[in-house]
Amino acid sequence: MARNDSTTDFQLDGPAAPLLEVDDLRVHFKTDKGVVKAVDGVSWHVEEGETLAIVGESGSGKSVSAMSILGLVPTPPATFPSGDIRLRGRSILKMPEKQQRKLRGSEIAMIFQDPLTALNPVFRVGDQIAEMIRTHQQVTKTVARRKVLDLLGEVGIPNPAVRINQYPHEFSGGMRQRAMIAMALANDPKVLLADEPTTALDVTIQAQIMLLLEKLRQDRNTAIVLITHDLGLVASHADRINVMYAGRIVEAGSCDDVFYRPQHAYTFGLLSSLARMDKKRQTRLLPIKGVPPSLSRVPPGCPFHPRCRFATEACVEAVPTLETVKLVDMADGGLHRAACIHSDQVEMAFQERVVE
Template identity: 85%
Template structure:
């Protein structure tokens, strides 16, 4: 689908090579009665055109907050942003006037929310809600916008788009509502698509269809996708690179194969050990992670994972390990691998032994 002229003044033209979207030292804190909640505490990552970056972790790790901050969807107050920058093709979004930032939301960067039933307005027709996305960012008539909506509904696999365009969200099934959300997100052909748990509320069959649809649209449009999820099976099938988050920080980052077959952080080891793997020829005992994630208003000193870690020593509680580069043997060369763990060697050995069992 050809890209229509947009109202945004953001220049994505030729310039020095830079990631398509880059988050640099982002911190998002909330002032609460229980203390200062550091939901995101010094997170940095990037994603390139046509790439799928997965951000994984347990609930409360800061995945969704970091993504919503990109679109300015985190209200301030109560949120404060002590540091951080967000750059689109090397240019700071946060340095732009609010009016220009609003123009970027939905045109250059769009989001698929976790629950389409709450994201869609129940009192407006689905077609009108998608058309509003088009007319807000493009200089087109309502007739042209309606034609585009029909094309989008057909593109995302909704049958009888001529009928569905006039229906309300409650008349759609769960899978169809998610497809409508994808159509809305793609209405202005954004360069970056933030997908926050896009398949959580769907059954396995519809989940697979939605992910195949996203891959197809990504290939056609060269869109960068940031996949926010706790579903490691989904990540294994669709991600190029992975960031593992815990307690508001990235604790491991690397290519999909390296993270799944050569984990270097104890938390990543725990996530993988509690996952049933389809690439194993024999059944193995799953090892759940003991305990619960910490309260982000009272994060343990040192490595925040050490109270739940099977490899923890006294040194783990003394200082926060930096996210350092790790040299991996027999790596696939999929890019830089980093981990914030002082016991990476032990983690690697334990994981190899587990695979060899």
């Protein structure tokens, strides 16, 4: 049987393709003020059972890249000038809409930032989760309801037999987030996209939700892409980190390498503005001056240079490329990359702060 190359892109030879791979993705929006380059040449991958964190300030392009994976970015106004998204070698962007809908919730699922707006207020929580199951599986209402009860129990919602018939407004914030996780796990997806999953929760509930995600990752071998601005959250749960700024990845590496040997000035700024609990005496916090640039008017050269303490005239001349850092004894075996021409100064300055 002939293979339809317009909808699939299997890798037939060589090593197996990553579970999920984003390759040189660009997502632009045409507006009255110009073209907004929300995602501008981003590449990353995640494997089974791995947690990849994508961090950065609001407006850096984190959520848009995740929404593009699920085909939830409307076109127009969005355009995709280049790039691809592949699930085990299958091109998602080249799939017809009908095939993309089959992937959503079955092979790739998403936990949205605000469960109160993501859940429909006029339907019972149990019915909404059951609908997700019956959309992708040929099962009866009775079987779907039984699975919903199991899912609610698995994510730690007490008394599932009662909660299954309640509406979203009858759930606390933490329980709504757990219900969203149950819905995302309803069809045992290979990849779970978690977009700021703990932003609206207090610290205690945040910890419970992240422990739940960690347990589910271990039990189901699910790959998790954690999108957040909370570096404390990332330090405890991520295997690898991608730091985004102005629509680009500016640093990528293992969790330990990024936290203890940052190579980009923006990462240095994020870490220097974070209080550290592993030190007896706190050093003075150094906030990043200014605000992120408008993505329709990104500064020339390195987009971070107007806010950078290490910037020189060379930083304005060209956009630095993401290159492998030539250092030894790194936790990720030399896969640490950074887009900064002053990476040696950045690491030296950070180490000086560590020993203060």
